[in-house]
Amino acid sequence: MTSRFKIIFSGPLGAGKSAAIAAVSEVSPVHGEGAAAGPSPANTRMDMDFGAMRLGDGSTVHLYGAPGREPLEATRDILTEGGVGLILLIDSSRNDPLADLAQFVAGFERFIASTGLVIGVTHRDLSATPALDAFADKLAAAGYGAVPVFEADPRDRRDVGILIEALLSLIDPVARA
């Protein structure tokens, strides 16, 4: 028996959501207005990203992202419906990446509480700070426990694969990706 998982990518403007989905998707990543064919969210006129990949056991992972310029409240419910977890990409070269983290975690609070959360810290080639521990500390202080926090270049297939695999391992460590 195989399964289908839906994973959400979110994060601030330009954090690398579209790049991440494009890096791992085995179908041409769909984006652009009205791109609502197949399993992508119907009736949306937003510039959503959609991608899909197949796991070793035959399961399919669907990857969804929404543009950072849209208000989170406008996209969140469409995005998260049926989702098994959230990959939050935080651009470490922006002004206050820790505030970005806090804002997005708060925005997805209810979704995260019942699913899984992984943080990908992007643009490390442009900024080596804040330290990963600062992100982890902030999450721990907010009561989220040991959240996976990784440096990731969203353009790199291997990095994005590790983010996805970590998320799946939180949901079900016993399954093999």
Next chain:
Amino acid sequence: MKDRRVVRICHAGMEEAEVRRFEVFVRHVENVECRLVDEADADVAMIDTDGELGTYLVRAHRMLFPGRPIIHVSAQGSLGRDALSVWARKPVDPRAFGDAVARALTVASPPVGHGGAAPGAVRRASALAQDRNAERTANLYVGTMSDIDVRDPAQRERASYHAGNYLQGLFESARRFARENGTAAALLHRQDRILTLNANGHSYTTSLDRRSLRSLALIPLVRQDFRIVVGSAREDGPWHPATPLLWELALWAARGRIPFGVPFDAPVRLLRWPNLTRLALTPDAIRIAGLWSGHPTSLLLSARALQVPQRHVFAFFSACRALDLLRLEDAPKNLPASAQPHPSRESASRGLFDRILDKLPGRTSGDAQP
């Protein structure tokens, strides 16, 4: 038509300039066609054993490639010779080297050297795991130890190691030295500087190539040959972050074992995830981390729940422990194994954990497994 036999050769302990000379040199070897290849693909290893670290290079290579003949190239004689070693006396000319290769092939078993024509494995186009499959199976971090029966003290001992006997422990001591003294710390082997850590212990520089460093890290060290002294922070770089090195030093020392004294039955909790995109990724590391961050689980039960070799779990544990990312919870006292551990999250996780337990052989749940 006469076939020239193709022999794939790797080297250790040679400087880059030497390697280039050696490449030219092997073209003139008679009777066999030598090809310089990566160490994973070689039929025969060639190791210059005259350097200060020669003995570590040989022993590490033997540990990683137990069945591979080694040509010891030395002016002084062969170091730590075993049945798979031959000696080529320096200076070596192409004829003598050809002879050494021929001897190496005769001591090898099963026969090697019939070209590298093994058909490349057809890789199924799938999934995120694909890129890393090769990395995982080819990786040298988890050793080859088979699962142990922890009721047997001898087997428990076999699955344990003392970090202090390895480069890992020296590195940790050097870091402590640097932090306590507020100075850079240099690790010396006899008179040679092996590596220097900066004053906060966050970065290091080394004179060794990666393979030599690995050889040193794999083998218990002769402690009296090593010293830690005040180093110079102005050492010519390049300087690298210390954490990925310590992670690897722990993996190399542990080779699929755990530090002495760690209980096999205490639930392991992951406090922080290692930065797995930038650290050496060991087999099943992500799944083990996922288990330990949500459901503290003992080393033994983790291997059974995930259906992976114990050495995968032990290796990942040792590396995480070196980075101080774990906590051991109290081992259950007088409880049957089936009573531990408790899932820390509710509802959604419970179904998962039940499934883990269901997968374990010898469980009391209805449909027992063979």
